[in-house]
Amino acid sequence: MNPVHERFLRYVKIDTASDHHSNTTPSTKKQFELAKLLEQEMRAMGLQNVSLDENGYLMATLPGNTPKAPVIGLIAHMDTSPDFTATGVNPRIINNYDGGDILLNQEQTIIMSPKDFPELLKYTGQDLITTDGTTLLGADDKAGIAEILSAVEFFMANPEIPRGDLKIGFTPDEEVGRGADHFEVEKFAADFAYTLDGGELGELEYENFNAASATVKFHGRNIHPGNAKDKMVNSQHLAMTFNAMLPAAERPEHTTGYEGFFHLNEMKGDVELAELHYIIRDHDLEKFEARKRLMTEAAGYMNQRHGAGTVELILKDSYFNMKEKILPVIEIVEEVKGAMEAVGVKPLIKAIRGGTDGSRLSYMGLPTPNIFTGGHNYHGRFEYIPMASMDKAVEVIVETVRRFAEKAV
Numbered sequence: 001m002n003p004v005h006e007r008f009l010r011y012v013k014i015d016t017a018s019d020h021h022s023n024t025t026p027s028t029k030k031q032f033e034l035a036k037l038l039e040q041e042m043r044a045m046g047l048q049n050v051s052l053d054e055n056g057y058l059m060a061t062l063p064g065n066t067p068k069a070p071v072i073g074l075i076a077h078m079d080t081s082p083d084f085t086a087t088g089v090n091p092r093i094i095n096n097y098d099g100g101d102i103l104l105n106q107e108q109t110i111i112m113s114p115k116d117f118p119e120l121l122k123y124t125g126q127d128l129i130t131t132d133g134t135t136l137l138g139a140d141d142k143a144g145i146a147e148i149l150s151a152v153e154f155f156m157a158n159p160e161i162p163r164g165d166l167k168i169g170f171t172p173d174e175e176v177g178r179g180a181d182h183f184e185v186e187k188f189a190a191d192f193a194y195t196l197d198g199g200e201l202g203e204l205e206y207e208n209f210n211a212a213s214a215t216v217k218f219h220g221r222n223i224h225p226g227n228a229k230d231k232m233v234n235s236q237h238l239a240m241t242f243n244a245m246l247p248a249a250e251r252p253e254h255t256t257g258y259e260g261f262f263h264l265n266e267m268k269g270d271v272e273l274a275e276l277h278y279i280i281r282d283h284d285l286e287k288f289e290a291r292k293r294l295m296t297e298a299a300g301y302m303n304q305r306h307g308a309g310t311v312e313l314i315l316k317d318s319y320f321n322m323k324e325k326i327l328p329v330i331e332i333v334e335e336v337k338g339a340m341e342a343v344g345v346k347p348l349i350k351a352i353r354g355g356t357d358g359s360r361l362s363y364m365g366l367p368t369p370n371i372f373t374g375g376h377n378y379h380g381r382f383e384y385i386p387m388a389s390m391d392k393a394v395e396v397i398v399e400t401v402r403r404f405a406e407k408a409v
Helices: 003-011 031-045 118-123 139-157 235-244 285-306 323-329 331-342 357-363 387-408
Strands: 048-052 058-062 072-077 092-094 102-105 110-112 128-130 166-171 192-198 203-207 210-219 261-269 273-282 311-319 348-351 370-372 384-386
Touching: 003 128, 003 139, 003 387, 031 048, 031 058, 031 139, 031 166, 058 139, 072 139, 072 357, 072 387, 102 128, 139 166, 139 192, 139 384, 139 387, 192 203, 192 331, 192 357, 192 387, 203 323, 203 331, 210 235, 210 285, 235 261, 235 273, 235 285, 273 285, 285 311, 311 357, 323 331, 323 357, 331 387, 370 387, 384 387
Parallel strands: 072 166, 072 192, 192 370, 203 348
Antiparallel strands: 048 058, 058 166, 092 128, 102 110, 128 384, 203 370, 210 273, 210 311, 261 273
């Protein structure tokens, strides 16, 4: 079996789900299980400066053979999404996919069909790695880890290929928006980097959402319902009123491309106290700020109508569009585009409808575009990855590094 596939199949069996509600770093101790395994593998490979810190950040160096070549970072995250279970991942290999329905789980009759996921048909005749229908797969982002280490191994086995120093970084907690919180850019010491954290074959991204979170608390007054007339204030009704003040057409299920949204992703409450938790997203900074103003104005209106302190709004910026930091060094995108074309991959340059460690790192002084890993349907039971796409990701890494080194000669 190809080393990248073998690595991937081993890594996904380790549960590394992060936790939105944890205040520790990493947010779950189980992320260290994969981190320590990777640390051992990297030392065994002969990489230098291998270090795993107390926050779960793993770094290493592959020295180059072309002194004037830029120092390039390769980054992936070790955690998986907490939105769907990663316990007991049992990957399946579908050899020579025939273009029909895939029975993921016979006992539960879980079927992945091209009727629901038409992009499956692109991979007719290829080998796929899928879930067994009961967990996510973990290609986001264990595929990136496997591809980076396989590319590094290829360079070590082929020392005649020119390369600069390569810096490898594996991070925790990307899925809960904290993957770059304790990333030591100066220690990493790369001129620029790439995250291997994208989706389908050919994706190349240097734009992402501006992002914020909003917690909205509604204070009511609980009175026995038999005596509630003109006395009870039901916080849950206040919450529904607030949500109705946001544009219904600007939700994730109604938007695509560069369209931003308000996403209500958690709610809880009773008569006395209710909470709504939103994420706010937009690629355009002015529109992003307008979204935050709309929420502020809605909360202000409700406080004016129902009394000061009825609604508490807590807005927190999460990350910003990396485009502003990438455009001055756009050649780091152009070289990947050329590398893709050289290995027979059609570049799909698009804006990320989400975030990536690279967006935060770009604002920390490390420009970091995002390259595909090959996966589809992340964060759920229908996640899969074509094995050939993983092979191509390795080829793109190698070709990109080679192109930069040859230009430096």
